[in-house]
Amino acid sequence: MPSLIASNSADHQRNPRCRVLAAYETAVAEPRPPGEEKSFVQRIDSRIRRPTFFTKSRSSAKRFARLRSSGRRKALTFNRKIMPKHPSLPEGTCVDDYAGWESWNYREWAWQYLRRNENFQKACRDLSESSQHLSDKKEDIAKFYFLKKFKDFSEQTLKHNEGFSAIVAKSKKPTDTDDLNFEFELKYHEIAFVFDLRVALHSNDGIKAQLEILKSILERRVESLKKIVADWKVRPSPKVPRETHLHRLRVFDLHYTGMSWKQIASIPDIGDKNIPIEDMIERLRKDREAALDLVNFGYIALVTSTRSREKMPLISPPQQHNQH
Structure with a gap:
């Protein structure tokens, strides 16, 4: 990185702005292991010390505090823009992605919402092909996230049987x-029933009557489950069209890359120049929150x-006809 300080003279060393920029430059140049963003800011703080002559001037002390805060903001902005993103996930800048x-x-x-869930991503990454009981671990992940079978988050689309x-x-x-x-070990959030299907052999309403009883039992069991599960949220059925889902996903992806709200709002097919920037940013925040809610198990409401x-x-896949 080119030097931000043009001179090493004593005057520059005493200049508070030069001290902040020099500390910022040094901290940026140092290698930073993943997950140590806070230590990056702390390293900047450790290099910025209040000069002794500032104690004699209140205005100088305030000016130094502003400069120090500016250095911290630069550091935080730098770290936000290096957030890792898996290559299978789009960045949101182009709708063609x-x-x-x-x-x-x-x-x-x-x-699409589930594969952006960070806990799901971590569960997939933690799997090792050489680990014991790999198939059992994949099955556990699939059950936890309501998948028919395990599927890695890096896979971009579903197949017809998934x-x-x-x-x-x-x-x-x-x-x-x-x-x-038939033997099966139930978890605390699961329930099992045994139906006698012979009632449907003697009555058109046999299955309907059994399902009504089942519905009543399930509803009561769910209310009991709410008392022992801390993290739950019953969501209404989503009613937005595809265009809205696409917009929210793009805003979610753009924000994840570290772009500021103003930068996101400046994208032509994302923001609207006819809307004041503050109002536009508020709309984008709400779009991102709506997407995040679907990412965190809200996708179940979408499925049901x-x-x-x-x-x-x-849409059923096209049937292939045998060519003779």
């Missing part, structure tokens, strides 16, 4: 009248939303 969004169904949008499900296990389909063995299913339905 979200190819195919016009036809994404509700499950695909849910996956998606979300809250069904943990089900018994095998019988092929004869012999009894079936009747409105989302209607607006963004699943």
Whole structure:
């Protein structure tokens, strides 16, 4: 990095601005292990000491404090712009990086939000192909995030047989009248039922009646679960269209890269020049918060939303015909 201080004279050493810039320059040049942003600022502070002659002048002390604060802001800004981002995740600057969004169904949008969940990313990164019980660990991750099967966050889109499900296990389909063995260990947040399907062989309303009883039991069990689980939030069904989801995802990605709100608002297809900058920034903050809510398990509301299913339905893959 080129030097910010043109001279090493005694006058420059006494100049408070030069002292701040010199400390900032030195701290930036030092190697910084990941996760040590605070120590980076502390290193700047350790190099900036109040000169003895400042004790005789209150105005000089205030001026030095402002300069020191400026150096800290520069340091924080520098660190914010080096946040790591996985190459499979777009930065949000170009809409072309979200190819195919016009036809994404509700499950695909849910996956796009989940793959931005930092805890999910960490769980995927912590997996080692050489570790013991790898398949069990992948299965645990899939169940925790309501995936049908494990899928790494680096995979950009879902395949036709992938998606979300809250069904943990089900018994095998019988092929004869012999009894079936079915054993399963339940977690505290799971519940099991055994239905006698013969009622549907004798009544058109047999299954409906059983589902009504099931619904009542599930609702009571959920209320009991709320009392023992600390982190939960029941969300309404999302009703926004694809265009809104795309905009919120882009704002989320742009903010994650470290861009300031003013920089994000200046992007032509993100901000609106006809809206005052303060109001535009407030809108962008709310868009980012809405996306973050879906990232943190809110995607389940997206998957289960009747409105989302209607607006963004699943499209069956085209059938391939055998060519003779």
